[in-house]
Amino acid sequence: MSNLKEKLFDKIKAWRPRTTKLLKEYGNVKLDEVTIEQCIGGMRDIKSLVTDISYLDPQEGIRFRGFTIPEVLAKLPKVKGREMPSVEGFFYLLLTGDVPTVADEAAVTEEFRKRAAVPKYVFDVLRAMPADSHPMTMFSAAILTMQRESLFVKRYNEGMSKMDYWDPMYEDALNVLAKLPEIGAFIYRHKYKGGKIIASDPSLDFGGNFARMMGIEKPYDDVARMYFILHSDHESGNVSAHTGHLVASALSDIYYSLSAMLDGLAGPLHGLANQEVLRWMMGVMDKMGGKTPTEEEMRKFVWDTLKGGQVVPGFGHAVLRKTDPRYMAQREFCLKHLPDDPIFKYVDVLFKVVPPVLKEQGKAKNPWPNVDAQSGVIQWHYGLKEYDFYTVLFGIGRALGVSANIVWDRGLGYALERPKSVTTAMLEEVAAKAPAKTAA
Ligand code: HAX
Numbered sequence: 009m010s011n012l013k014e015k016l017f018d019k020i021k022a023w024r025p026r027t028t029k030l031l032k033e034y035g036n037v038k039l040d041e042v043t044i045e046q047c048i049g050g051m052r053d054i055k056s057l058v059t060d061i062s063y064l065d066p067q068e069g070i071r072f073r074g075f076t077i078p079e080v081l082a083k084l085p086k087v088k089g090r091e092m093p094s095v096e097g098f099f100y101l102l103l104t105g106d107v108p109t110v111a112d113e114a115a116v117t118e119e120f121r122k123r124a125a126v127p128k129y130v131f132d133v134l135r136a137m138p139a140d141s142h143p144m145t146m147f148s149a150a151i152l153t154m155q156r157e158s159l160f161v162k163r164y165n166e167g168m169s170k171m172d173y174w175d176p177m178y179e180d181a182l183n184v185l186a187k188l189p190e191i192g193a194f195i196y197r198h199k200y201k202g203g204k205i206i207a208s209d210p211s212l213d214f215g216g217n218f219a220r221m222m223g224i225e226k227p228y229d230d231v232a233r234m235y236f237i238l239h240s241d242h243e244s245g246n247v248s249a250h251t252g253h254l255v256a257s258a259l260s261d262i263y264y265s266l267s268a269m270l271d272g273l274a275g276p277l278h279g280l281a282n283q284e285v286l287r288w289m290m291g292v293m294d295k296m297g298g299k300t301p302t303e304e305e306m307r308k309f310v311w312d313t314l315k316g317g318q319v320v321p322g323f324g325h326a327v328l329r330k331t332d333p334r335y336m337a338q339r340e341f342c343l344k345h346l347p348d349d350p351i352f353k354y355v356d357v358l359f360k361v362v363p364p365v366l367k368e369q370g371k372a373k374n375p376w377p378n379v380d381a382q383s384g385v386i387q388w389h390y391g392l393k394e395y396d397f398y399t400v401l402f403g404i405g406r407a408l409g410v411s412a413n414i415v416w417d418r419g420l421g422y423a424l425e426r427p428k429s430v431t432t433a434m435l436e437e438v439a440a441k442a443p444a445k446t447a448a
Contacts, residue, residue, distance in 0.1 A: 011115040013178060015104050020174055020419035023060075027420045044435055052326060056427070057244040057253070061102055061412050064243040069333035072098075072241060073105045077337045080237065085110050087213055092233035095214035095408065096120055099185070102240065102412040121210050123186035130154060130191065134198060143397045144274040146195045148267045151184060155263035159183075164259065173259075174419035180262040181411040188404045189214055193221030200394045218404075227345065228390045232401075234341065235386075238334045238379065239402045241409025245327075247272040248279060248403075252410035256417055257425040269410050270403045276321070279402040281380035284321035286388065286395035288313070289354050300353050306361045314369055322381030323362050324372045334379035338386060346389045355385050 009017070040055040062072045072080055084093030084107060097113035100106070108116070133153045134146055155161075159176040168176070190208050197205050206221045215233035222228070244253055252269035256262070273279035292301060292309050301309065313320055325332065342352045359377060366375035384398050392398075 010119050011112055012100060012119060016178065019104055024420060044439060059244040059413055061409060062241040062243050064327050066327055066329040069328060070242055073101050077333050083107050085113050090230050092230040095233055095236045098237050099408050102409060117213055119182055120186040120214060123183045126187045126190045131194060134195060143195050143199060143400045144270060147400050147403055148270040150191045151263055152267040158261040158263055160261040170421060174415055177262060177418045178415045181415050184262055184266060185407060185411055188407055189218035190221060192400050192404050193218055195400060196222055196397055224390050231386055231390060235401055236405035236408065238337055239405030248406050249410050249413065253413055253417060254425050256414040262411060262414060265414055266407055266410060273403055273406060274399060279399045281321045282383045282398040282402060283395045285380055286384040288321055300350060301357065303357055303361050306357050307365060310362055310365045320362055323366060323375065323377050325374045325378050329374050331376040332378045335377045335382045338382040342385060349389045351385045351388050355382060
């Protein structure tokens with residue numbers, strides 16, 4: 009067993025009695041109540057999922073294993089000579105809850121390296137897809153194509169015990185994660201760079217190797233590391249994480265689960281918003297003949313979007329009620345590395361203009377920018393201008409968190425997910441019995 013796997017198993021064994029005790033001794037204790045608005049309105053805020061990998065506070069933002077983003081970036085071992093920690097060390101933190109030593113991190117890097125070779129048939133499938141396929145469709149298909157490799161399925165068919173589910177799920181998770189940098193970079197080079205593929209360099213870490221295969225110079229390696237870390241997890245209820253968890257709860261393997269989570273991430277209200285932000289800004293730029301709009305001009309563009317019945321991409325959030333700390337981490341990076349970038353200037357104007365407009369409109373519960381408002385700018389600056397690729401970058405990061413969650417789901421024996429639905433008539437019946445004040 010690798011260090012990581014041994015450590016994980018110790019943690020799972022120590023954790024199991026906590027979950028069992030809660031279920032057996034306190035299973036009937038009430039945790040929450042559900043309103044009609046929550047039932048119709050996308051289950052907002054209903055406490056009905058458990059994860060210990062990350063927690064999203066509406067005011068503070070995300071904590072990974074109890075650490076804020078600045079703490080994570082400061083505490084994890086840095087890649088030699090670089091500003092950012094490695095993705096491998098971060099994955100160790102997500103999976104075990106402990107900050108890795110340099111040796112722990114090196115062991116994960118070695119685990120990923122051993123598993124990084126992508127089967128040739130994946131590239132054949134990608135090459136056979138229509139040229140106008142969206143990169144997210146290609147990414148999801150690439151992962152689904154590898155489903156035949158699943159060790160979980162093999163062991164399940166051999167009759168493995170429920171207590172062992174976590175083990176082949178862990179193996180599958182590492183096997184698929186290790187291949188994501190090459191798959192992502194292949195999709196990019198195949199689709200946008202005339203198929204000129206750059207070979208992987210196994211001596212590099214996850215982020216460094218991705219940057220190399222993308223063909224983008226330093227400091228893009230640090231951009232990649234930062235990007236994958238920031239996008240990894242946002243507790244369990246967001247569409248991508250929830251989809252991964254839901255699909256895996258049927259004991260579907262990690263390939264099915266990650267492919268499905270990517271399909272959810274590909275929606276414009278979720279991960280695709282990073283592409284939509286750039287598309288929106290390019291539209292404004294076109295109308296401005298390339299000039300940066302004044303605040304007054306930008307305000308008009310924002311109002312035009314709202315009056316057209318569309319959302320302003322990159323703003324608002326279902327849980328957060330302040331500026332996303334993932335936005336702030338990227339903003340700090342921009343202020344340090346690309347303060348004069350014209351697109352960053354656009355984003356800066358939007359930062360000033362959009363929240364007051366959304367407040368004035370009075371619909372959005374959170375007028376502040378989310379992660380997607382800032383992320384495309386950095387990619388654009390380093391030459392990645394094909395913005396329909398941006399959600400693939402998000403997907404590589406999100407796969408880290410979703411995989412860690414699924415391994416733990418199986419370790420703790422979480423159940424098949426099956427909420428109950430009601431009919432509209434049933435809701436009306438409940439509403440009719442409500443006290444007049446509530447019903448008014
Ligand atoms: N622009 C215009 N209207 C907005 C808005 C925005 N940025 N954010 C919210 N609203 C509107 C909603 O569409 C909703 O309108 P209706 O009452 O007409 O349906 C109303 O304000 C109330 O919505 P809410 O309760 O504040 O927000 P939701 O939880 O329903 O939705 C969203 C959260 C993120 C989907 C929403 O803010 C949005 O559409 N934002 C723009 C798209 C975006 O940036 N998505 C990425 C979010 C972060 C993420 O998941 N990244 O992957």
